[in-house]
Amino acid sequence: MATMQQSNLKCLIFLLIFLTTFSCSFANEEKPIFQVFNRFFNSTIEWRIQQKAQSKEHRLNFSTPVLLAGFFCFVASSISSAGGIGGGGLFIPILTIIAGLDLKTASSFSAFMVTGGSIPNVVSYMFIKNKKNGVKSLIDYDIALLSEPCMLLGVSIGVICNIMFPEWLITIMFAVFLAWSTFKTFKSGIFYWKLESRNGNQKLENGMDHEASDEGVREPLLIKDTKCKLDIPWMKLGALTIIWFSFFLLYLLRGNRYGQGIIHIETCGVGYWIISTAQIPLAVIFTSWTLYRREIKLIFPVMAFLAGALGGIFGIGGGMLISPLLLQVGITPEVTAATCSFMVFFSSTMSAFQYVLLGMDHILSAIYFSIICFVGSLIGLVMLQRAVEKYGRASLIVFSVGLVLALSTVLMTGFGAVDVLRDYTNGRYMGFKLPC
Numbered sequence: 001m002a003t004m005q006q007s008n009l010k011c012l013i014f015l016l017i018f019l020t021t022f023s024c025s026f027a028n029e030e031k032p033i034f035q036v037f038n039r040f041f042n043s044t045i046e047w048r049i050q051q052k053a054q055s056k057e058h059r060l061n062f063s064t065p066v067l068l069a070g071f072f073c074f075v076a077s078s079i080s081s082a083g084g085i086g087g088g089g090l091f092i093p094i095l096t097i098i099a100g101l102d103l104k105t106a107s108s109f110s111a112f113m114v115t116g117g118s119i120p121n122v123v124s125y126m127f128i129k130n131k132k133n134g135v136k137s138l139i140d141y142d143i144a145l146l147s148e149p150c151m152l153l154g155v156s157i158g159v160i161c162n163i164m165f166p167e168w169l170i171t172i173m174f175a176v177f178l179a180w181s182t183f184k185t186f187k188s189g190i191f192y193w194k195l196e197s198r199n200g201n202q203k204l205e206n207g208m209d210h211e212a213s214d215e216g217v218r219e220p221l222l223i224k225d226t227k228c229k230l231d232i233p234w235m236k237l238g239a240l241t242i243i244w245f246s247f248f249l250l251y252l253l254r255g256n257r258y259g260q261g262i263i264h265i266e267t268c269g270v271g272y273w274i275i276s277t278a279q280i281p282l283a284v285i286f287t288s289w290t291l292y293r294r295e296i297k298l299i300f301p302v303m304a305f306l307a308g309a310l311g312g313i314f315g316i317g318g319g320m321l322i323s324p325l326l327l328q329v330g331i332t333p334e335v336t337a338a339t340c341s342f343m344v345f346f347s348s349t350m351s352a353f354q355y356v357l358l359g360m361d362h363i364l365s366a367i368y369f370s371i372i373c374f375v376g377s378l379i380g381l382v383m384l385q386r387a388v389e390k391y392g393r394a395s396l397i398v399f400s401v402g403l404v405l406a407l408s409t410v411l412m413t414g415f416g417a418v419d420v421l422r423d424y425t426n427g428r429y430m431g432f433k434l435p436c
Contacts, residue, residue, distance in 0.1 A: 065099050066099045069098040070372050073090075073373060077374075077380065078376040078379055078383075080117060081120065081121055082337075082380050082383075082396070083323060083340070083404060084121055084338060085404055086117070086320055087114060087373075088113075088320060089314075089404070089405075089412055091109070091373075092106045092107060092315070092316065092412070093411035093412055103315070108366065111348050111351035112352050112355075113369050114348040114373075115370060118345040120374065120381050122139075122341050125137065125139050125337075125342070139339055139342045140331075141233050141236040143300055144240065144346070145236055146287060147322070148240065149287050150287055150302070151304040152283070152308060153282075162315060170313060173310075174413060174416065178408060182409055184327075185323075185324045185398060188324075192333065195395075196394070244350060252354065253275050262357070318347070322343070323336055323337075327398065334394055334397060337401075
């Protein structure tokens with residue numbers, strides 16, 4: 001008992017001495033709160049500078065931060081695959097913050113990782129059929145065919161805007177749009193969850209969910225039966241392949257803003273802008289041809305252009321942004337996930353091939369990360385499909401999309417805010433810039 005009292009007395013004396021010392025030092029400081037914030041901010045900036053300095057090494061060593069980044073990318077791909085979105089909004093912050101890669105290298109890695117993660121989704125959704133439509137796939141090739149040209153055009157315009165816009169404006173736009181998308185996606189998920197409960201967990205037929213109809217009748221959410229017969233619409237797939245090669249050739253001829261291309265063209269010269277503007281008539285021709293041959297709403301190319309432009313501005317591609325837009329116009333969750341997976345694969349493969357042909361560094365490391373995302377996406381897809389079949393709730397797909405959007409909002413906004421504060425404290429120019 002005496003020993004316990006002595007121990008308590010020693011702890012009390014130590015605590016009083018510590019508090020007295022801390023109070024004296026705290027009183028001597030003029031503005032302790034601001035100084036603590038400044039020390040934290042300076043430490044964060046120094047750490048970011050060290051990470052960027054390490055990333056300039058030609059060889060990417062598989063150190064503990066890189067392995068840790070691989071683990072988090074595995075988890076991110078598992079979550080992203082459920083909603084059929086690429087996950088670039090998660091991959092880029094993970095690679096830059098944890099692995100210490102610079103933004104350019106992280107973006108090139110992200111193209112490979114999104115490609116690897118989308119492969120299981122595309123293959124899986126090609127086999128899943130709808131009972132109502134017989135052999136029709138869950139992937140809506142008409143929407144993909146109508147949306148891809150405008151999305152690719154929007155990405156090119158968004159990249160130019162990314163160069164011109166100040167970092168603070170991009171960060172604010174990103175935070176506002178993704179916050180709105182996250183809210184609307186979770187709202188749709190809650191609605192579908194209640195609808196499933198009310199309809200006894202019946203399954204939604206493939207296609208449009210007539211939310212805006214006068215009758216106000218909703219269809220159930222899941223597919224009742226599926227067939228495993230692979231029936232690909234080769235004409236539509238061939239048209240998409242032509243679109244792919246057309247834009248891919250333009251990108252290779254033009255090169256990037258660093259002057260890398262298959263032919264020598266002066267960056268931001270006359271030839272550069274002629275090739276860049278050639279994407280406009282190309283997108284108009286393909287879109288008009290699709291609209292002429294098929295009765296599809298004009299809202300889809302408009303949404304695709306908006307998603308592509310914002311994706312180019314934010315540096316994450318348009319696949320993650322078009323998913324909540326498709327949900328808002330009444331496309332059912334499973335069709336949205338399948339179609340977005342196909343469109344993400346379409347655009348990410350183009351980016352990956354461009355990086356390879358234009359002399360990308362660390363190709364082998366990027367392939368390793370893409371394999372990790374492939375495995376993670378496959379596991380996440382299998383787990384989601386089993387959960388949907390077991391509980392009869394396709395709304396889980398909507399919630400997975402909302403989760404990825406929420407995480408991307410926090411990570412990308414925080415990452416951009418740190419860079420804005422760094423530029424402000426260093427006195428750098430924070431206004432609009434010329435595209436060249």
